[in-house]
Amino acid sequence: MSSPLIRTLGLGKSYDTAAGPFPALMGVDLDIDAGEFVAIMGQSGSGKSTFMNLLGCLDTPSSGDYFLVGRNVGHLGQDELASLRNRSIGFVFQGFNLLQRMTLADNVALPLVYAGVDREQRRQRAQQELARVGLAAYAESLPSRISGGQQQRVAIARALVNAPQLILADEPTGNLDSHTSEEIMRLFAALNGQGMTIVLVTHEADIAACARRQVRFLDGRIVSDVATPAEVLDEC
Amino acid sequence: MLKAMLGEAWRAMGANRLRTALTMLGMVIGVGAVVMMMAIGQGAQYAVAQTISTMGSNLYMLISGSTNAGGLRSGGGGGPSLKVADAEAIAELAGVSRVAPLHYGRQQLVHGANNWNATVVGTTPAYFDARSWSVSSGYPFSDSDVRSATRVALIGQTTADNLFGSDDPVGKTIRIQQSPFLVIGVLGKKGQNLDGRDQDDTVVIPLSTAQRKVFGTPFQGSVRLVMVQAASAEEMPAVERRMIDLLRQRHRLRDGQDNDFYVRNLTAAADSAAETTRVMSLLLGAIASVSLLVGGIGIMNIMLVSVTERTREIGIRMAVGARQRDILSQFLLEALIISVAGCLIGLLLGVAGALLVNAITDMVIVISGGSVLVAFGVAAGIGIFFGFYPARRAAALDPIDALRHQ
Numbered sequence: 042m043s044s045p046l047i048r049t050l051g052l053g054k055s056y057d058t059a060a061g062p063f064p065a066l067m068g069v070d071l072d073i074d075a076g077e078f079v080a081i082m083g084q085s086g087s088g089k090s091t092f093m094n095l096l097g098c099l100d101t102p103s104s105g106d107y108f109l110v111g112r113n114v115g116h117l118g119q120d121e122l123a124s125l126r127n128r129s130i131g132f133v134f135q136g137f138n139l140l141q142r143m144t145l146a147d148n149v150a151l152p153l154v155y156a157g158v159d160r161e162q163r164r165q166r167a168q169q170e171l172a173r174v175g176l177a178a179y180a181e182s183l184p185s186r187i188s189g190g191q192q193q194r195v196a197i198a199r200a201l202v203n204a205p206q207l208i209l210a211d212e213p214t215g216n217l218d219s220h221t222s223e224e225i226m227r228l229f230a231a232l233n234g235q236g237m238t239i240v241l242v243t244h245e246a247d248i249a250a251c252a253r254r255q256v257r258f259l260d261g262r263i264v265s266d267v268a269t270p271a272e273v274l275d276e277c
Numbered sequence: 278m279l280k281a282m283l284g285e286a287w288r289a290m291g292a293n294r295l296r297t298a299l300t301m302l303g304m305v306i307g308v309g310a311v312v313m314m315m316a317i318g319q320g321a322q323y324a325v326a327q328t329i330s331t332m333g334s335n336l337y338m339l340i341s342g343s344t345n346a347g348g349l350r351s352g353g354g355g356g357p358s359l360k361v362a363d364a365e366a367i368a369e370l371a372g373v374s375r376v377a378p379l380h381y382g383r384q385q386l387v388h389g390a391n392n393w394n395a396t397v398v399g400t401t402p403a404y405f406d407a408r409s410w411s412v413s414s415g416y417p418f419s420d421s422d423v424r425s426a427t428r429v430a431l432i433g434q435t436t437a438d439n440l441f442g443s444d445d446p447v448g449k450t451i452r453i454q455q456s457p458f459l460v461i462g463v464l465g466k467k468g469q470n471l472d473g474r475d476q477d478d479t480v481v482i483p484l485s486t487a488q489r490k491v492f493g494t495p496f497q498g499s500v501r502l503v504m505v506q507a508a509s510a511e512e513m514p515a516v517e518r519r520m521i522d523l524l525r526q527r528h529r530l531r532d533g534q535d536n537d538f539y540v541r542n543l544t545a546a547a548d549s550a551a552e553t554t555r556v557m558s559l560l561l562g563a564i565a566s567v568s569l570l571v572g573g574i575g576i577m578n579i580m581l582v583s584v585t586e587r588t589r590e591i592g593i594r595m596a597v598g599a600r601q602r603d604i605l606s607q608f609l610l611e612a613l614i615i616s617v618a619g620c621l622i623g624l625l626l627g628v629a630g631a632l633l634v635n636a637i638t639d640m641v642i643v644i645s646g647g648s649v650l651v652a653f654g655v656a657a658g659i660g661i662f663f664g665f666y667p668a669r670r671a672a673a674l675d676p677i678d679a680l681r682h683q
């Protein structure tokens with residue numbers, strides 16, 4: 042394989058606070074290849090979300106470099122970053138982040154609007170992705186009418202709709218009960234089985250056990266990076 | 278893309294119907310006021326222009342001073358100071374094209390069983406030309422009628438309607454002060470003059486006949502008015518000077534002695550009336566425009582609130598790939614829709630209001646395509662101008678900050 046899908050070199054981020062700059066991330070080096078399923082772990086405040094936001098091109102690093110498919114993201118302008126978020130990355134949030142006023146189909150189709158896809162195609166592809174997450178029947182419902190687990194599946198469908206190279210999920214099961222969490226994880230595992238690269242943040246060991254690789258953060262640095270043992274993986 | 282954005286704007290506005298409607302109301306009132314005020318203002322200008330066109334051009338009115346008028350000393354021992362001979366002398370001056378001496382007063386007219394009170398004017402044929410007053414049926418009297426004091430009359434439309442109803446007055450006889458007059462013509466319609474008096478409520482007869490049979494003045498040869506038409510607008514000041522010099526000389530007024538007549542420049546009076554209505558209609562428009570401005574500020578205010586409320590939504594849109602210009606156009610489009618929709622409704626209400634004013638006050642109104650177009654352009658401009666700042670604020674948001682909002 043030539044270059045990894047994701048490569049960070051000395052990636053750092055410090056936030057401006059009233060008490061001066063606060064370093065949330067310090068010199069993170071990490072490579073992730075296409076097709077990997079990575080769980081990022083670590084205690085609260087260790088910098089996981091900060092890292093994910095940088096990977097998702099939602100935020101810009103204070104130092105270091107981030108290469109996405111070999112391109113240095115730090116050199117890109119606003120419009121190019123928007124285009125990356127639109128075409129290359131699917132982001133799944135803890136709080137689902139669906140637009141409450143839109144039907145589920147319209148929510149799923151939203152990235153396609155900004156990709157300039159025509160109406161009929163949008164409708165078709167949204168329907169297809171909703172079917173993939175098992176919610177085809179709810180296309181015309183509003184988000185407030187379905188459960189949290191279902192909302193998160195809609196959010197995953199939205200992340201998938203523009204056929205990205207990478208799914209990033211920051212505590213996707215954080216707002217869900219354990220049963221629903223398992224369903225969501227099975228969905229991620231299935232997507233990974235189809236070749237999708239997935240990076241997700243979780244606090245829970247049994248959730249992380251579904252991923253093939255576990256990276257642990259502490260105080261803004263990576264402290265461990267291990268493959269999930271085969272016998273644990275089977276339990277998922 | 279545009280269709281998706283329109284649908285999006287519709288949804289966003291629908292989510293807050295009352296607020297959208299109230300914001301729109303600001304525009305509705307603003308545009309409605311502008312359209313209505315412009316219709317009334319332009320109507321007033323039109324009405325004045327119309328009146329002026331019926332007056333005749335480059336006209337002076339010389340008014341006799343008389344012992345009854347007070348303040349002015351009369352020449353020649355009482356009675357109107359202007360004489361028919363004065364008028365004849367003025368007619369010889371350079372730059373003067375027509376002169377018509379006239380005597381007038383209200384008189385009771387009788388035709389068969391009908392009675393009517395109208396202004397009777399005794400003058401010469403030059404009067405019709407000076408006032409460019411056409412004869413709609415029959416023919417005007419001539420100089421020989423004036424010389425031989427024949428009893429012929431031309432009557433105005435209003436007088437004709439009231440004395441003859443639907444009958445043709447030409448060839449019929451009316452009585453003024455017991456004397457029978459043959460109606461030889463009906464004058465064309467003129468409408469109101471600048472003072473609001475009906476110019477068609479009149480009977481015009483030869484000056485000599487009027488003096489002998491109708492007014493019976495003891496001062497034969499005196500007249501109350503002399504109407505003078507200059508050959509061109511440029512010559513008016515010179516003509517005015519020559520007339521005054523001539524009259525002072527003829528009336529033997531010494532230096533330092535006041536004129537025993539008034540000179541009124543009808544054309545200047547008309548111009549100033551036109552100017553007054555023009556200023557009035559400008560003023561109306563300006564006042565109405567203020568409400569349009571207030572409407573625009575209302576849009577800006579609501580759009581700012583909307584951007585703040587929807588910060589998270591903006592973050593989500595950016596996270597899935599919206600560029601800054603997508604967000605900018607989304608909010609700009611919303612502002613534009615509100616202002617243009619408000620403008621359309623305001624336009625309808627403004628026109629309806631103007632028609633209502635016309636119906637209940639019979640003020641003239643003029644709704645021109647130009648004023649509608651201006652109102653529309655201004656509304657769209659206001660939408661863009663006042664929508665731009667909030668929209669740019671939305672577009673300039675940082676994706677992660679917007680997502681973290683609340």
Ligand SMILES: Nc1ncnc2c1ncn2[C@@H]1O[C@H](COP(=O)(O)OP(=O)(O)OP(=O)(O)O)[C@@H](O)[C@H]1O
Binds near residue numbers: 058065087088090092
């Ligand atoms: N916008 C911000 N401004 C200032 N400090 C911040 C900001 N965001 C995060 N931090 C700080 O940076 C550190 C890392 O935060 P981050 O959100 O990345 O942690 P995390 O690992 O995701 O924690 P959690 O598990 O609670 O989500 C924390 O100490 C946090 O207080």
Ligand SMILES: [Mg+2]
Binds near residue numbers: 089090091211
């Ligand atoms: Mg976090």
